[in-house]
Amino acid sequence: MLCFTRTSFSTIRPLSIKTKLLRSCFYRGFATADENTPKKPKATTALRRSAAASIPIRSNPTPTRSSIQTVFTLATAQKYLLSRLRSSNSLSGQILHEAFWFPNWKQGEVFVFGNGSIVCWGLGEKEACTFEKEVLGTFPGFQVAPLKEPETEELEFVTDQTEDTRLQGDLIILGKTTQDALPSNLPSMVFPRETLLARYAFSQALSRSTALSSLEVSLDDYLSSMTHLPHALEETGKPGMNRKALIKKLGQLMKFRQGLNLNRENFSDIPDFYWTEPELERYFKSMSDALEIKLRTDSVNDKITYAAEAQSVLRQLLTESSSHNLELIIIALIAVEVIIALIRDGPELWDMLKGDSERKAH
Secondary structure (H helix, E strand, O other), X not given: OOOOEEEEOOEEEOXXXXXXXXXXXXXXXXXXXXXXXXXXXXXXOHHHHHHHHHHHHHHOOOOOXXXXXXXXXXXXXXXXXXXXXXXXXXOOOEEEOOEEEEEEEOOEEEEEEOOOEEEEEOOOHHHHHHHXXXXXXXXXXXXXXXXXXXXXXXXXXXXXXXXXXXXXXXEXXXXXXXXXXXXXXXXXXXXXXXXXXXXXXXXXXXXXXXXXXXXXXXXXXXXXXXXXXXXXXXXHOOOOOOHHHHHHHHHHHHHHHHHHHHOOOOOOOOOHHHHHOHHHXXXXXXXXHHOOHHHHHHHHHHHHHHHHHHHHHHHHHHHHHHHHHHHHHHHHHHHHHHHHHHHHHHHHHHHHHHHHHHHHHO
16 A cells, blocks of 8 residues: 655655565565654655656646645445445435546545545545545445455645646646546536546546555455465475365455456456547556556466465365375275175185195195
8 A cells, every 4th residue: 555645845755565575475565654753655666756756846836726635545345336326316426437426525526436445636534534434334235345444545636727637746737638528517516627537537546556455455464374384384294274274265366366357347457438538548547657556466466376376286285185095094994894804704714724724635
């Protein structure tokens, strides 16, 4: 999870990112930093490398430029059932492509996406949590597979009609666009109508990043639960897990991969909407690249592949162990059958052998 908030015009502070090692498997873990300890972004992240590009905008306000505001993303579940919102007549929102859009909620704007994330423009963490509780929380069954801990992303933006709409460094600039795909009969909204679809494109990329963060955390927890298996195999020569438990773990891995690659809202494909909107596609891809979504998706796939291969080896060992035990049982059964036969027919066979010996002697 990358969480950025402005402390000055030239300083950004993220949550810390830890690197963990699971035997020969490298994976990313996320830990919450002390709120009172100033942190710097990890040097290898794209947003950190380009953060200095936003300094000219931050340090040189103009009469046409708004104050710097927050765009906050919150993920609370693996999936939202947007159909529950569509069927409600009490909400001041509407469907906007793949999101449910609230154009004016407490002087802010909210996009709700089906991947379990909400993106709030002009609202902070407190307001986003309030929206999730007071609006989304009133619909039973709306959240599918709620997360143990919410995942967040935080960036900043300004509006300036003299600038081109773009992502500059770690700052979103909402300005001039050449869009002609705006829906008709739009309600009044907090932010400029002309940049609505730009905000939507940036929001969709942000929502994907936050949903991916939740998957990364779940996968890290899963890998942590498997760390004892290589050690048990090394120390005892046994997998340390029975066949049924191992198959369950393999099922969890398949579920991770399905959520990452096969669901309608995956992390690799560009949504169909952008195929005919190159400008919006550029906004979407610029944010996706800045948040390293493709790199992180490939990393998660690599972790899943490693874990699946390791579990395949363990399952093969269990199969061989079961085959060996079955062979021992068969040998034992044969031995028991031989003993029973000797007990039952032994005297008769002895008499026959003894009689044959006496006849040969005479």
